Amino acid sequence: MAALVKSFQLLFDRPNEPLITPKGDKGTLFQLTEDLLPKDYEANGLELNNRFGDDADDKIPLKPLRSPPRFPIASQLPVDSDFSLFLPRHQEMATEVIDTLLSVPTDQLQDLLSTCVYARGNLNPQLFNYCYSVALMHRPDTKNIPIQNFAETFPSKFLDSQVFAQARETAAVVPRGVSRTPIIIPRDYTATDLEEEHRLAYWREDIGINLHHWHWHLVYPFTATDRSIVAKDRRGELFFYMHQQIIARYNCERLNNSLKRVKKFSNWREPIPEAYFPKLDSLTSSRGWPPRQANMTWQDLNRPVDGLNVTISDMEKWRRNLEEAVSMGTVTLPNGTKQPLDIDMLGNMLEASILSPNRELYGSVHNNGHSFSAYVHDPNHRYLESFGVIADEATTMRDPFFYRWHAWIDDFFQKFKESTHVRPYTRSELENPGVQVTSASIETTGGDRNTLSTFWMSSDVDLSRGLDFSNRGPVYARFTHLNHRPFRYVINVNNTGSARRTTVRIFICPKVDERNLAWSLTDQRKMFIEMDRFVTPLKSGQNTITRESSESSFTIPFEQTFRDLSVQADDPRRQDLAAFNFCGCGWPQHMLVPKGTEAGAPYVLFIMLSNYELDKIEQPDGSEMSCKAASSFCGLRDKKYPDARAMGFPFDRPSRTVTNIEDFILPNMALTDITIRLNNVTEPNPRNPRQ
Secondary structure: HHHHHHHHHHOOOOOOOOOOOOOOOEEEEEEOHHHHHHHHHOHHHHHHHHOOOOOOOOEEEOOOOOOOOOOOOHHHHHOOOOOOOOHHHHHHHHHHHHHHHHHHOOOHHHHHHHHHHHHHHHOOHHHHHHHHHHHHHHHHOOOOOOOOHHHHHHHHHHHHHOOHHHHHHHHHHOOOOOOOOOOOOOEEEEEEEEOOHHHHHHHHHOOHHHHHHHHHHHHHOOOOOHHHHHOOOOHHHHHHHHHHHHHHHHHHHHHHHHOOOOOOOOOOOOOOOOOOOOEEEOOOEEEOOOEEEEOOOOOOOEEEEHOOOEEEHHHHHHHHHHHHHHHHEEEEEEOEEEEEHHHHHHHHHHHHOOOOOOOOHHHHHHHHHHHHHOOOOOOOOOOOOOOHHHHHHOHHHHHHHHHHHHOOOOOOOHHHOOOOOOOOOHHHHHOOOOOOEEEEEEEEEEOOEEEEEEEEEEEEEEEHHOOOOOOOOOOOEEEEEEOOOOEEEEEEEEEEEEEEEEEEEEEEEEEEOOOEOOOOOHHHOOEEEEEEEEEEEEEEEEEEEEEEHOOOOOOOOOHHOOOOOOOOOOHHHOOOOOHHHHHOOOEEEEHOOOOOOOOEEEEEEEEEEEEHHOOOOOOOOOOOOOOOOHHHHOOOOOOOOOOOOOEEEOOOOOOOOOOOOHHHHHHHHHHHHEEEEEEEEEOOOOOOOOO
């Protein structure tokens, strides 16, 4: 089985190179049969494969396929085109490939390997990588095979295009085994501070943040013939909450950088003042990602090649239908009957996944919004241009307009939460009788109490697995990202009742708004970012709860974000690497804390110990997690979401009785003033390879 796992992993290696050539650092060769040859190598592929095999020490025999899949839809995507899940035609292609890979019986892994080899050799590499990843993740016999870091296999989606000429030169000139100097990625390469939105580039262009978004959509695809792949527990609600927290975090960063909260894009016919020049090249299409000039406007889309024929009027019609559903609190099904609306269903309607109860009536507003934004430069394919970065799951969060679009999406969800169909929480739902939080604080090693300290860190990522047709050996790019000093929460609790369990919910929020005024709770509740959520026992009497920042249920550690699947088992970096692929999905630990300011940004820390009897979930099998899983953002594999409360509780609903956070506090809660201070220095990552 270990050899098979290695074989499946090697299919991620150098995605644009044919499998005729050796793969991996050890030069492992797939022994192709005639039926598995790529079309371009049908004449001489076996001869070339055999020639490479003369020097290969490690060979993988492949089982011939009696009837190789034809992929009549997916094969229409040229190998040098970019791939986007937002495009209807590409969704059809992905569904066809995923169905094929899932249909191979679970007791025939050799057949599955050969099928994957055939698909890899005959399909667009980005399309294959997505479908292959989804299939591995959702097949019971392959779900423990680690998925390769997308930034390593397709580095051009994350790094400045100038890097790759330097990387190939390094690979060609510096022999393998000789120390190779990292290629430095400047912090300011997409714009200057003349563009005020560029103040947030360190956040929008962070590799870990973009990997999180890409991986979340692998775990939660919105289309598949097998409905169970899409219909995960509370999937629509999680779509709402994950993106709501992204907008809240982005707004915190904006305030830290003396900018107003992001303005939602609600008038879909007005110009978009924000420009974006991504400075990325696609190594698949060998073309640069199209920029968006300032003050461009959405145009009706008519791109048959992408399956897109949708107008702004269509979008406005679907919006009116969605608004009516929110207003009435009901959904109209295709047969005309009504059904009560809830947040989970609204998420499935707005995105829209195949779980939408009426796609004809409510459309696909979220996905089409990405497409309208991505094709403002060529809405009818007149210039044969591809989409902008906002249409790719791995690059979409780089674009400042992503946040304006999702600010409107979030506002739509909030209107439902604020409607009369969603009642406010009662005191009995918020309190935890007998539990009193007497104090809550933050401690940082060597730092001031209740002060979070942030700084810049330079880290290396290996590009070699994405440097097709170049010499082997690691080639590192060094990028600078935000990080924070480790800290811990210290919560003192008096439990006057018997021993029990409780859920600890930890949030932080800017203390004042962009005008330096105190918040109204109506606005502030949308600014709270959830830092951690965990269950802990309480003994009768006094309790002290401590929790390390690295234990957050929302984040994955640096080693999981940038994991190298080829490192040896005795490598200390191997600790906590993903044992299964849900564990690669989570907010990056290095971006847990907002940047703050050099002078110190005032924030508040909110702690709540909620009633576990109202929180608990009975899992079907009662089993425990097998890795450090960011369950709060990504759920648990084959299980229910591990919290019975609404996501974002207690701030997901407005209060009808209090107007500020101080009056919201009950005995089982605490509110503490804290400071986030930026130390404006750059430190090397101790995990970087020694030079």
